[in-house]
Amino acid sequence: MAIPLTLAATLAEAQSLEGGKQALTVERLYDSPDLAGKSPRQLKISPDGSRATFLVGRADNQHFYDLWQMDVASGKVSVLLNADKLAQGELSDEEKARRERQRIYGEGIMEYAWSDDGKALLIPASGKLYYYALAEGKAKLLPTGNDFITDAKLSPKGHFVSYVQGQNLWLLDLASNKVTQLTKDGGGAIKNGMAEFVAQEEMGKMSGYWWAPDESAIAFNRVDETPVELVTRNEIYADGIKLTQQRYPYAGKPNVLIQLGVIALADNNISWVDIGKETDIYLPRVKWLPDSKHLSFEWQSRDQHDLDLRVVDVTSNAKPVSLIKEHSEAWVNLNDDLHFLKNGDILWTSERDGFNHIYLFDHNGKVKQQLTKGAWAVDSIDHVDEKAQWIYFSGRKDSDVEKHLYKVKFDGSGFSKLSDKGGMHSAVFADNKAIYLDYFDSLAQPPQISLHDDSGKRLAWVEQNAVKQGHPLYDYAGLWQLPEFGSLKAEDGQTLHYRLFKPVDFDASKKYPVLVRVYGGPHAQLVTNSWSSQDYFTQYLLQQGFAVFQLDNRGSGHRGTKFEQVIYKQLGVAEVEDQKKGVDYLRTLPWIDSERVAVYGHSYGGYMALLCLFKAPDYFKAAISGAPVTDWSLYDTHYTERYLSNPATNAEGYRLSSVMPYVKNYQSGLLMYHGMADDNVLFENSTRVYKALQDDGKLFEVMTYPGSKHSMRGNQVKTHLYKTITDFLERKLQ
Incomplete structure (x- = not known):
C-alpha cells in the first residue's frame, strides 16, 4: 500500500508551471538555449563581499561559458570577462580525463579563482593561465611556457601561482614572473601534486597539493602508479582507433603507492610525512591547520572500515598524532566537513x-558536543x-x-x-x-x-530565472508535468520514496505503459523535489503517452547507514527487490498496464536495468541498459571494495553481484548502449553480456557511440540516444 509523502506532495501540488503548450521534440531537449534558462555555475563571492561571480552559457551555445558578475551594492549584473579574449584550443589528455572525473563539460571559461584581497582573478584556459586584475580590466597571459598546465591555484595571499605541468609542481612569482620547478622526478608512472585516478573518480579529491595559509609551504602527494596494472584500451572513434594505455586499478588488484611531502618555500626543501608503515592505504583528504605549522591528513584503510584523522607538526620530525577515528563494519563515507577552529x-x-551529524571536538580529539x-x-x-x-x-x-x-x-x-x-x-x-x-x-x-x-x-x-514569456521553457511549460510523491515499505520495513509522473492529457479510463527510470546506486537520489536536465526526456515521454516511475531503493543516499549499508557484500539483491515493490504498487493502479512495464538506467542504473530484466522477467517486459557495470571485478578498487570488500575474501559476493549468472534467464526486450571510449565503466562490461547472449542464441539490440566517454556528452549524441530509446520503447510497449 502506498503512503503519501506529505511534505513533498504538498509542495508539488502547490507549484505549477504556466505557459504555452508546444510539444517537445527530442531535438529540442538539449539544444540551445537550455530549457532551464540561465543556469549559472561556479558561483563565488569576492573575498570583500562586493561582487558575486558566476559562469553563464551563451544563448546560442549553452556549453560555451563567459564570466559574469553582480555588483552587490547596486544589483547590476554584467559580463566581467568574455571568453573570446582567452585562448581556446584542444585540451590535453590529462585535462580531458580530469574534467570527465569532475563531470565538467563545455568550452570558454570553465574555472576561475579569486585572489585573497579580491583585486584579481586567476583563470585557466586551454592549458594557459590568465591573471585578471580588476583595476586594469583585462586578462594578462602568464609566462608558464608552452606545455599544458592543469590544477592552477593562487596562493592564499595572492603572491604566487602554482600549477602542475609535466606531472611536476611549479611556482610562478607574480611580482617577478620568476618560474620555479618545485619537484623534478615527475613523469611516466610518477605524478607530483596530482590526485590518482580513484581519488578523482571515487573520493572527490581533484587536487594533489595544498598551500599553507601563510604561503610558507606547499603540501603535496607523490603518486607512484608502477604497481597498478597497465591496461591497453581501444578507444574507438569515428575516424580511427586510438590505443590508450591506462593504469586501471581493478578491484582486488594493487593501488598506487602514495607519499605526502611538504615543500618549504624558503629553500624548496622537501620533507616527507610519516604516514605509517602500511602502504596499501588511501589518503583521501589533506588540510592545513590555521597556524601553518600543522598539517592534517585523513588515513583510510584499504577496506574502508577505518578513517583516521592525523595531524603532524611540519616544523619538526615528530610522528603524526591521531585525533579522530571513525570505524564501521561496512564502510566509512568520506566528506569535506573538517574545520579547524582558531581556539584549537x-x-x-x-x-x-x-x-x-555535526560534532565539536577539542584539540585532543575528544567529543565536546554533538551539535545536530x-x-x-x-x-x-x-x-x-x-x-x-x-x-x-x-x-x-x-x-x-x-x-x-x-x-x-x-x-x-x-x-x-x-x-x-x-x-x-x-x-x-x-x-x-x-x-x-x-x-x-x-x-x-x-x-x-x-x-x-x-x-x-x-x-x-x-x-x-522566472518562467515567463521569453524564457526558453515558456512555450513548453503548459505541458510540463509534476509528479505525485509517495512511500512504500521494503521487506525489512524501511521506507522507500517514489515519484510517479502521469502522461499528458491523462485519462483514468485508459491503460498506459510505464517506464521505470532507475539509478539505484549509493550516494544518489532520483526521488527529489528538484530540477534536473535528466527530466527533460521524462517530460518528452509523458507527451508520447508513457507514465514514468522512479523509486529510490535501499542502498541509495541521504537516508542513514541502516538504509544505505544493507547492500554490503552483495549488490543487486535489495535494490532489485525494492524495484519489484515499486512495480507491485504500479500494478494496483487501474490505469497502469502491468503487461507494458520497461526499466531504463545508466551506469549503476544500467546495471540495475539488466538485473531487473534478468532476475525479474515477469515484472519487466523490456530494459534499456546504458554503460552498465556487468562484472564488478572489472571496476575500480575504491568504489567496488567499499561495497563488496575484496574479491579474495568475498568471491561469492562478487559472483552473485555480477549480472553474468542471470543472463540465462533473459527472454527478450533488451537494448544496450555504451560509449566506445569510456575509461570509467570499460566497454568490456557490455561486450561480456553481448557474447553471453550471442552464445545462448538470444536476440537483443545494441547501440554504440564512437568517441563517447561515460557521461555521453554532446547534443548530437544525446539526441540520437533518446531517439533510439524512444523508438525501442514504442516498438516494445505500444
Whole structure:
C-alpha cells in the first residue's frame, strides 16, 4: 500500500508551471538555449563581499561559458570577462580525463579563482593561465611556457601561482614572473601534486597539493602508479582507433603507492610525512591547520572500515598524532566537513549514530558536543563564522527529498532553518561578510540564484530565472508535468520514496505503459523535489503517452547507514527487490498496464536495468541498459571494495553481484548502449553480456557511440540516444 509523502506532495501540488503548450521534440531537449534558462555555475563571492561571480552559457551555445558578475551594492549584473579574449584550443589528455572525473563539460571559461584581497582573478584556459586584475580590466597571459598546465591555484595571499605541468609542481612569482620547478622526478608512472585516478573518480579529491595559509609551504602527494596494472584500451572513434594505455586499478588488484611531502618555500626543501608503515592505504583528504605549522591528513584503510584523522607538526620530525577515528563494519563515507577552529577545537561530521551529524571536538580529539541529532542527515557544512560562533549547513531535517539551509551555534543552541521555499538549496558564502548566494531549484522552478543575509533574508536576485514569456521553457511549460510523491515499505520495513509522473492529457479510463527510470546506486537520489536536465526526456515521454516511475531503493543516499549499508557484500539483491515493490504498487493502479512495464538506467542504473530484466522477467517486459557495470571485478578498487570488500575474501559476493549468472534467464526486450571510449565503466562490461547472449542464441539490440566517454556528452549524441530509446520503447510497449 502506498503512503503519501506529505511534505513533498504538498509542495508539488502547490507549484505549477504556466505557459504555452508546444510539444517537445527530442531535438529540442538539449539544444540551445537550455530549457532551464540561465543556469549559472561556479558561483563565488569576492573575498570583500562586493561582487558575486558566476559562469553563464551563451544563448546560442549553452556549453560555451563567459564570466559574469553582480555588483552587490547596486544589483547590476554584467559580463566581467568574455571568453573570446582567452585562448581556446584542444585540451590535453590529462585535462580531458580530469574534467570527465569532475563531470565538467563545455568550452570558454570553465574555472576561475579569486585572489585573497579580491583585486584579481586567476583563470585557466586551454592549458594557459590568465591573471585578471580588476583595476586594469583585462586578462594578462602568464609566462608558464608552452606545455599544458592543469590544477592552477593562487596562493592564499595572492603572491604566487602554482600549477602542475609535466606531472611536476611549479611556482610562478607574480611580482617577478620568476618560474620555479618545485619537484623534478615527475613523469611516466610518477605524478607530483596530482590526485590518482580513484581519488578523482571515487573520493572527490581533484587536487594533489595544498598551500599553507601563510604561503610558507606547499603540501603535496607523490603518486607512484608502477604497481597498478597497465591496461591497453581501444578507444574507438569515428575516424580511427586510438590505443590508450591506462593504469586501471581493478578491484582486488594493487593501488598506487602514495607519499605526502611538504615543500618549504624558503629553500624548496622537501620533507616527507610519516604516514605509517602500511602502504596499501588511501589518503583521501589533506588540510592545513590555521597556524601553518600543522598539517592534517585523513588515513583510510584499504577496506574502508577505518578513517583516521592525523595531524603532524611540519616544523619538526615528530610522528603524526591521531585525533579522530571513525570505524564501521561496512564502510566509512568520506566528506569535506573538517574545520579547524582558531581556539584549537575541531568541527567534523560523522555517521557514528547512524546519520551524518555535526560534532565539536577539542584539540585532543575528544567529543565536546554533538551539535545536530535525529533521524535525518546533514549534507555538508557550508560556512563557519567563528566570530559569531555560527555553523551554517545543508541538511534533510524537513524532508528526505529536499535540501535546506540551517544554522546552529557552537554550543548546539539557536538551531534554525534559513531557506524557505520547498526544493533544493545550495549556499555559497562570502569569506569576510555575512552574506551568501542561494542556488535554488525545484520540480517547478529551474535554477535561480539570490543573495541573502545571514538571517536568510533575500537581499537581491542574481538570476530570478522566472518562467515567463521569453524564457526558453515558456512555450513548453503548459505541458510540463509534476509528479505525485509517495512511500512504500521494503521487506525489512524501511521506507522507500517514489515519484510517479502521469502522461499528458491523462485519462483514468485508459491503460498506459510505464517506464521505470532507475539509478539505484549509493550516494544518489532520483526521488527529489528538484530540477534536473535528466527530466527533460521524462517530460518528452509523458507527451508520447508513457507514465514514468522512479523509486529510490535501499542502498541509495541521504537516508542513514541502516538504509544505505544493507547492500554490503552483495549488490543487486535489495535494490532489485525494492524495484519489484515499486512495480507491485504500479500494478494496483487501474490505469497502469502491468503487461507494458520497461526499466531504463545508466551506469549503476544500467546495471540495475539488466538485473531487473534478468532476475525479474515477469515484472519487466523490456530494459534499456546504458554503460552498465556487468562484472564488478572489472571496476575500480575504491568504489567496488567499499561495497563488496575484496574479491579474495568475498568471491561469492562478487559472483552473485555480477549480472553474468542471470543472463540465462533473459527472454527478450533488451537494448544496450555504451560509449566506445569510456575509461570509467570499460566497454568490456557490455561486450561480456553481448557474447553471453550471442552464445545462448538470444536476440537483443545494441547501440554504440564512437568517441563517447561515460557521461555521453554532446547534443548530437544525446539526441540520437533518446531517439533510439524512444523508438525501442514504442516498438516494445505500444
